[in-house]
Amino acid sequence: MDITFDNVSYIYQPNSPFEHRALENLSFQIPSGSFVAVIGHTGSGKSTLIQHLNGLLAPTHGSVTIGDVMLQAGSKPKNLKALRKQVGVVFQYPEHQLFEETIEKDISFGPLNFGVQEEEIKQRVQETIEAVGLSSDMLERSPFDLSGGQMRRVAIAGVLAMNPRVLVLDEPTAGLDPKGQREIMDMFYKLHHEKNLTTVHVTHSMEDALAYADYVIVMHNGHMYMQGKPLEVFKEKEALNKVGLDVPEIIELTTKMNKRFGLSLEYKKQSVEELAAEAAHKLKGGSV
Amino acid sequence: MEQSFLEFQNVSFQYREDSPVVLDDVSIQVNQNEWVAVIGHNGSGKSTMAKLMNGLLFPNEGHVYVDGLKLSDENIWEIRRKVGMVFQNPDNQFVGTTVKDDVAFGLENHGIPREEMIKRIAHSLKAVGMEEYEDHEPHRLSGGQKQRVAIASVLAVAPSMIILDEATAMLDPKGRKEIMHTVNQVRQERDVSVVTITHDLNEVTLADRVIVMNKGNVWFEGTPRELFEQKGDLQSIGLDIPLVSKFAHELKELGLNVNKQPLNHEELMDELWTLHSTM
Numbered sequence: 001m002d003i004t005f006d007n008v009s010y011i012y013q014p015n016s017p018f019e020h021r022a023l024e025n026l027s028f029q030i031p032s033g034s035f036v037a038v039i040g041h042t043g044s045g046k047s048t049l050i051q052h053l054n055g056l057l058a059p060t061h062g063s064v065t066i067g068d069v070m071l072q073a074g075s076k077p078k079n080l081k082a083l084r085k086q087v088g089v090v091f092q093y094p095e096h097q098l099f100e101e102t103i104e105k106d107i108s109f110g111p112l113n114f115g116v117q118e119e120e121i122k123q124r125v126q127e128t129i130e131a132v133g134l135s136s137d138m139l140e141r142s143p144f145d146l147s148g149g150q151m152r153r154v155a156i157a158g159v160l161a162m163n164p165r166v167l168v169l170d171e172p173t174a175g176l177d178p179k180g181q182r183e184i185m186d187m188f189y190k191l192h193h194e195k196n197l198t199t200v201h202v203t204h205s206m207e208d209a210l211a212y213a214d215y216v217i218v219m220h221n222g223h224m225y226m227q228g229k230p231l232e233v234f235k236e237k238e239a240l241n242k243v244g245l246d247v248p249e250i251i252e253l254t255t256k257m258n259k260r261f262g263l264s265l266e267y268k269k270q271s272v273e274e275l276a277a278e279a280a281h282k283l284k285g286g287s288v
Numbered sequence: 289m290e291q292s293f294l295e296f297q298n299v300s301f302q303y304r305e306d307s308p309v310v311l312d313d314v315s316i317q318v319n320q321n322e323w324v325a326v327i328g329h330n331g332s333g334k335s336t337m338a339k340l341m342n343g344l345l346f347p348n349e350g351h352v353y354v355d356g357l358k359l360s361d362e363n364i365w366e367i368r369r370k371v372g373m374v375f376q377n378p379d380n381q382f383v384g385t386t387v388k389d390d391v392a393f394g395l396e397n398h399g400i401p402r403e404e405m406i407k408r409i410a411h412s413l414k415a416v417g418m419e420e421y422e423d424h425e426p427h428r429l430s431g432g433q434k435q436r437v438a439i440a441s442v443l444a445v446a447p448s449m450i451i452l453d454e455a456t457a458m459l460d461p462k463g464r465k466e467i468m469h470t471v472n473q474v475r476q477e478r479d480v481s482v483v484t485i486t487h488d489l490n491e492v493t494l495a496d497r498v499i500v501m502n503k504g505n506v507w508f509e510g511t512p513r514e515l516f517e518q519k520g521d522l523q524s525i526g527l528d529i530p531l532v533s534k535f536a537h538e539l540k541e542l543g544l545n546v547n548k549q550p551l552n553h554e555e556l557m558d559e560l561w562t563l564h565s566t567m
Contacts (some may be wrong), residue, residue: 018428040460042432093377143411147331171458175457176487177328178332178527203475204459244462245460245464252553253535256553260560272534276538279539283563
């Protein structure tokens, strides 16, 4: 589904001493099927932005359009239920929201609420539990007997079971070990392509933005500060540093080697192995 | 001989009798003024270890010593005064209606006089870069800002040991660096032992020593440099090595002579420079 922000501002507690403008005149478009990373310093407005995507917040000014649902400042949003059916949000630490007795019931909760038929739910539970890399043998177990990483997968399965067309991910790998982080992101990436989803990924990891996103939106103080393809955005080291962000470490390292040794390595998503080979070759005096 | 501040003697722990053993006969120590990083896959027992360090949990077997005291019901409050802890999720740690009140809470509990309290609140909020937020409501701050306030609350009571249990997990990279910088600064100002439980490998490189947990056992103990010399093994237990270490390993495999395992970009550049000038 296409997502459009048209001149969106959002103000927390307007006309009070605590008034805070979290988003200011924000306009952008996310074409259906893209994988977009939203990055920015803490407090830059990322979380406020994504809460507009399923109507948890409605803009104070301007409008947000997701598919054929429009959230407009000043008018009561219609079709919120339809919107929430289509936009699945994986919040930070989603495992904190588990509550059912069994894993199966927990995954079924969302679709049940939206009136999906029982047979269909059963099938979706089977599909999603496998999609998140867990075994369907576990369905009768309590989600609270699982490890933290497994609990997170169950919570994610609960979101996927709604069959969303848009997936919103708010730091989905925070707190996981390196292997768990990679597995979860690879899983989302695969689902994104298999199901032809539109994915919005809020992340502090420049590495993940580089690895998975087609497009990057950089937020700063409630404004859109930069946007573009990952390799283009991450060329702008100084501009990013100015707003408290870094470039991915591998790009930083490439730049430093070029500077110190007068090389002309170009980072274009090589693996560490490939980059090391190029560097070694050039350091030995060869030309690539 | 370095003096140990905290010691686990043959500590075993499980949450229930019928649940798996989380820690299995673990003996470790943290010296005075030492910074120890604890890493391990999810479920390896790291966080349980942290909770045993200030008496949030008691061992089923073995003993925990803090500053010479054997952890028990009687001295638990004394031990908690010595060991400050910051958790992963800052939302569970707030009591005050303003940031200032929140930092004051711990100080009030410790019976610190008002004049001194005011000074300490200002100082600790400044140390984490939150001095402009003292009248804000904690629950309206962003995740990273909340976490900095939680750290300020611990800094304010000046414990002898600070445990950061994945306390930077929700921060952006700059926020993480700032917190690590803060920790370093505090260490320069006064004696304090630091235990950081983390998945962030670059955070590990800053520690004096690393303890790697795997399935409830101590899998490795040593300096970060020693740790990152072994690449495949770490990956086999769900962990990874920093990018610079990976890069150095690759260069070695390409037949380049990288002598010292680099821990950061500068060390890698210096190693490369040595190679470059001898080629």
